[in-house]
Amino acid sequence: MAKGVAVIGASAGAAQAALTLAELGLEVKIITSSPSLGLDSTIDSASIAASGKHLSVWPLLLRVASHPLVTVYTNSEVATIAGKRGKFTIRAARNPRYVREDLCTGCSRCAEACPVQVPYLLDGRRATRSAIHTPSPDKQSVPTAFCIEKTGIAPCRAACPVGINVQGFVSLLSKGKIDEALDLINEAAPLAGILGRVCTHPCQDNCTRTEVDSPVFTPALHRFAADNAPRGINYRRKAPARSRREKIAIVGSGPAGLAAAWELARRGYSPTIFESHAVVGGMVATGIPRFRLPHEVREREVEAIKALGVDIMTGVTVGRDVTITDLRERGYRAFFLAIGAHQNRSLNITGEELEGVVDAVSLLFALNLKVGASVGSNIVVIGGGNSAVDSARTAKRRSKGEVRILYRRTAEEMTAVADEVEEAINEGVSIEYLTQPVEILGDGTKVTGIRCQRMKLGEMDADGRRRPEPIPGSEFVIDADHVVIAIGQRPNSSVLNIRWLEADADAATIQADPLTLETTIPGIFAGGDCVTGPNNVVDAVAAGLRAAESIDRHLRGRDLKKGRSLDKPKPVDIDVREREASYHKRARMPAIPPNRRMGKFEEIALGLPVEVGEREAERCLNCALCSECLQCEQVCELGAVLHKDKTEHIDIGAEVVIDFASANNDRDNYHHERSLSQGTSPQGAEQGIHTVGIDENRTLEEELALASALALEVVAKLRQREGVHPTSRDITSGSDIHLEGKPEAAEPISAGRARVGVVLCRCGDSISSVIDFNQVTNEVLQLPGVCNVQEISQACSEEGANRIKAQATEWKLDKVVLAACRCCGLEQICFSCTDRRVMCQQNLTNSLALYCGENVEFANIREQCAWVHEDDPSGATRKATDIISSGVARARQAVPAVSEEHPVIGSALVLGAGIRGLSAATNLATLDYSVTVVSAPESDAAKGAQSPEHLEYRAGLVKQLQERGIIIRPWPQDLELEGSPGSYEAVLKDRSQTSRIEAGTIILDLGELCGEIPPEAGAISKESRLGRILAPSIGSRASGDAHPADLREVAIKETSGIFIMSPNSEESPEEQALKGATAAAKASAYLYQGTLSPRGNAVTISSKLCRGCGNCAAICSYIEMRGRSSGIAYAHIDPALCLGCGACTAHCPTGAITQPLQSDELIGSTLEALLGKVACAVEAR
């Protein structure tokens, strides 16, 4: 519904406009693309940062964000504004923050756990912070909630066929979190020890660091995680109970079969693997030499998978020993064929049948797994793939003679991994390129040699490689006593003996849907080398995982294809110049030197040493920023981290839009209403959208003035349109929680008798991880008056407040001491407050239905204890006990003053009729407040100082006021101010008559009153009440804007109702009018409250104890000395005027002045407790 006002932007100006609107009773929606308020790149944030004033606006931001009528939409990009005045719909895209604003308390445990450091600019300097961090560089922000910086998916991760979060595990390794790294790898895929050794590592091929120097050594790190994780592999940790009863048969225990079994087990199934060999692992066991992949590594993985409840039947050949039909009869409902490609292709030349001619699969199997297998002394391997190279290297280890590889193309076309080829050469294997065997020669039984011919490369063939062509007449003969044919393998699916199973006629591969891996027979799936032909391990694992998903869907009767795709995720684009790159060079894999490898089958690559591994991991550029290692999610006790957060589209209704975000350099354009008409065009002429442009020269004060004046204008127009003119909020409706919660004449508790309950806030474990809550509880329970101690996870949430309420009810508590992060129960918002603390108080006020400041005592054990004593837990625990004990002491003693509510009259008195005063009067009149203007005595000096423009502008305002029937009264002979804030009475005395004007607020145009030029020549007597109040304002005129007075009022909450506009002769008429409007905005917000109560820490002065020394009156201009009939004066203050600084209290010689919430006695007992005296006494008892 279109209600209220939408304020777009997060600048201090936007916040000021929103606060003014809300204080005048309008619903406000702040929409900002930034994650917190005060961060927009508009004028003020830069100037605020430059002047170090950002903390001045902090209370303003907090007041806005916590105002019940204000909703803040962060991370929200406005797309379109549709509709017209009175009925706008703002469509925005809410970008993910990945952290829930309602839950996050900013305890920063996530940031401590985050392994990724991302660069950012801090005051123009390059700095780094965790990928999960507070929105603003200086940690404070509104809202407090952290946010995560993500840019997408890192290229390494996008390239991984099994979807391993490569960046994630690398970042964890960089912080020495090896167990966590292995867990993260195993989130996506099993077999880390195997893949870490033999994967073709597309991750490394896609590494961005290549642009800097050389890629991160991801394969070595993958292995590093698998080999070094202290906890080892344990797939059971995250596996669910075996919940699914459907029987599944997997044929083949290679990487595809094992991966499928693993994934199915993780989904609750207990699959059975049938393996024809005695050894488990398929080609991984039989085809990969032990010096590349030791048996122990494979066996470890197999055992871990078995431990998941996977049954592996070895020595069973499906199709021969048992058929699929048999298995169906035994209740198997789904099948995964992963039989690999073990049948050798032959050369189809003569002599292949000779003794001494073997195929690569048999050779590797024999040398890998059989004892006593021997080789010849002149070995020739034919082929250029991995099995050729592996065969040659394996044979070389057993042979004292020569080992040669014949390959018909060049080194470039070899399909074997380049590193392995290099190692083979290092080990003494020679390679004859562009050489093709024509005939294998023999002596009738045994092989003796090979007749070969030389080749040259011709045209490209179908697979993109240049076709080798024989060079005529180049034939020659080489000797050989052992020939290994390694030109590729093909599956042998016929052995399966399955009717209707279709296979490719040429390649013999089983036909399966590329996405679902379902064969032509429903319920039978196939994957790995038997579908693709000989391929690498990682693709086989990927197929196994995909098959498992299909089988799960099949068994649950779900669509096999829905929501699945073979598309790889799109990797993020990175500008490497924006990244911090560690200066380390790529690590080298330590290896056994080639001359010590012969005759042995030990693993050559030794693995990275721990410190080298960590340093190598640090080389990662963290392409995607957040690595999604999920450490933050695991560490957050409050469940506030939400990695799955997505962009949402939201529609926000509003009657009027104020846009602080759009760039526009026209300084005065806030008067001009511009519209983005019906959606997108910024040039529309519809009314109702106010744009405040950017002006780098505008000061913070000017920005705030502009914003509040604009807000006032919006309110006036809205009310005019609706024809309603509320001058104060509807007090009876109870929309304001602060009033609703007033206690109903609660029985006064005499000091020292209160039943006190203590609440300990764990703050998502950020407090309780340092402070021993058990010990604190035991000790606090000993304190006098404490009847109950409760521990809660998060006091600032609504749930926390409700639990505290339940505790208070159950134990019939009079007072609660909350040990958390809040420091006081006052209304003020100081620079170190946070939105969670404000929220905490609001929730407590709501749930306890009592005034918090009086019934809840706060003790800060977070910033003042746990967070600064992490290195000393026992000291922190003792200190926490003392801090809480001081809170208990205060709670038992404090008897708050009965705070009275004063009504605020809906009228204003403007003293001084310069442009500022008249503008204020006009603006207030527009809002239907009754206004009286008293003009200062006309002085020639003042008149002479006015330029013609000023005079003309002023005349215009006078005319406007006259039209509204407001007359400007002349200055009386004497003007006295009586009454109290909210209901002042000005007594205007002239020779002939005395008139009294009642006013809720008083606005002073000092420029007119004191003259623009000589500030001394005032119309108000310095001795009068008004004169004394004005004195500091007049005195400090020259002192500049060290802290804007307006912002101070926001922090401590204005109660006096007196608004002073200072003179500045350099201001243009328009600037002066703006000042007037700003004062009117503040005054109307003050009037709109309807009632007023003094602030909690206001002083009271006992006239009985006062001996009239006047010390206090010299300190505070709000204190006045009054006469007594006895002739001895006494000091008096209106509590509503007191700012609560306490200076007068400290300097009262008789103790007549007290601050109930900050008396000497309370400070004394706080000291006593903090210095351990209370706990000491309790212990001694």
Add this chain to the structure above:
Amino acid sequence: MSRSAAHLVVFACNWDGLTCIEAAAQAGLSYPASVRVVRVSCLSRVHQGLILKAFELGAAGVMLLGCKPGNCQFDVDARYIAGEYEKARMLLRLLGLGEERLVLCHMARSDGSGFVKQVATFAQEIEQMQPAVPARA
């Protein structure tokens, strides 16, 4: 349990003084747990009596932590605390406790590291002095 740690009392002004203590925590800094913070509305609320009270209760040192000139929320600055500080120093001298057990710090807003540095140095200096109060039965 022993409570022998030489406690330091920091009277911190609720405004800029407290921002330093907050900033120290936000920045993850640390200082001795013997430092105990008493929040007051403004340093001008503190008088010599309260300072002496802290010593009477066994504090080994007292730090008055307030804002830089011109930053006072109440435009009071050090107008009143400076005098109280001088008077209390005189009394500490008279009582034989040593005037160096009391320090007055005016710190910039949110100067967490500055605060930690000051308070840690102060704690160290105090530790090197003789016990503040001779052990009384």
